[in-house]
Amino acid sequence: MNVIEVKNYEEMSRIAAQHIIKKIRAHRSYKLGLATGSTPKGVYHYLVKDHQETQTSYQQIKTFNLDEYVGISAHDSNSYHYFMREHLFNHIDIPAEHTYIPSGVSTNLEKECLHYEEKIRLHGGVDLQLLGIGQNGHIGFNEPGTSFKSRTHIVPLTESTRKANARFFPSIEEVPTHAITVGIGTILDSKEILLLASGKAKAEAISRLLNGDLDEEFPASSLLTHKHVTVIADEEALSLTKEYFR
Ligand SMILES: N[C@@H]1[C@@H](O)[C@H](O)[C@@H](COP(=O)(O)O)O[C@@H]1O
Numbered sequence: 001m002n003v004i005e006v007k008n009y010e011e012m013s014r015i016a017a018q019h020i021i022k023k024i025r026a027h028r029s030y031k032l033g034l035a036t037g038s039t040p041k042g043v044y045h046y047l048v049k050d051h052q053e054t055q056t057s058y059q060q061i062k063t064f065n066l067d068e069y070v071g072i073s074a075h076d077s078n079s080y081h082y083f084m085r086e087h088l089f090n091h092i093d094i095p096a097e098h099t100y101i102p103s104g105v106s107t108n109l110e111k112e113c114l115h116y117e118e119k120i121r122l123h124g125g126v127d128l129q130l131l132g133i134g135q136n137g138h139i140g141f142n143e144p145g146t147s148f149k150s151r152t153h154i155v156p157l158t159e160s161t162r163k164a165n166a167r168f169f170p171s172i173e174e175v176p177t178h179a180i181t182v183g184i185g186t187i188l189d190s191k192e193i194l195l196l197a198s199g200k201a202k203a204e205a206i207s208r209l210l211n212g213d214l215d216e217e218f219p220a221s222s223l224l225t226h227k228h229v230t231v232i233a234d235e236e237a238l239s240l241t242k243e244y245f246r
Pocket of ligand 1: 035036037038039040066067131132133134135138139140141161165
């Protein structure tokens, strides 16, 4: 696992964006795995800025998002569909039909999970997966205890995750109780993984990831089994990690 220590959120975002832009320019039909949350917002800001300044093209790029809330439609401002349009898709030249996000309002959610897996597979898999990390080590919405072999599935959200995400909703009661997420096995199939972490709230999770052992109770530790993972973390996120492990 390669660890890049950066000063702050801004630097983390810039370096991650530069890496993604380089890949997109080098490979015409690149497949990007995308994430939501506060962490990747800055990366999307830099991708948009670069697109406006240099016209880096996304016409042949395909994107696959990690997850979506169950019961929240694509038009709802709390949906991850909305988030992606707002922060990235509306500002670059990617065709809407190239952007894939699981549907949280499908009438048959089990079928939706299988279809989503199939879509990723038919496109030859994800080349680069961008990831944030939950305070309890979740990746996508794979909560502690999820099998490292899991594929796209429906998950009940833990209280801690609902609390952490409550800031985006009018009240905690309105935070959905379930989500649809690609599995840990799906994430591990990506050819390359870029995990970003910024701020003190992530320090414990990052320290556990970098110091720790493989443990299904800590989903991010599954990344230790992958050959091509880069962690870009800022000083605060690395503040509890012993020097030796960086
Ligand atoms: N499903 C998302 C994750 O993909 C994300 O990594 C995590 C951390 O969010 P943030 O980046 O806002 O800290 O939150 C949500 O639960």
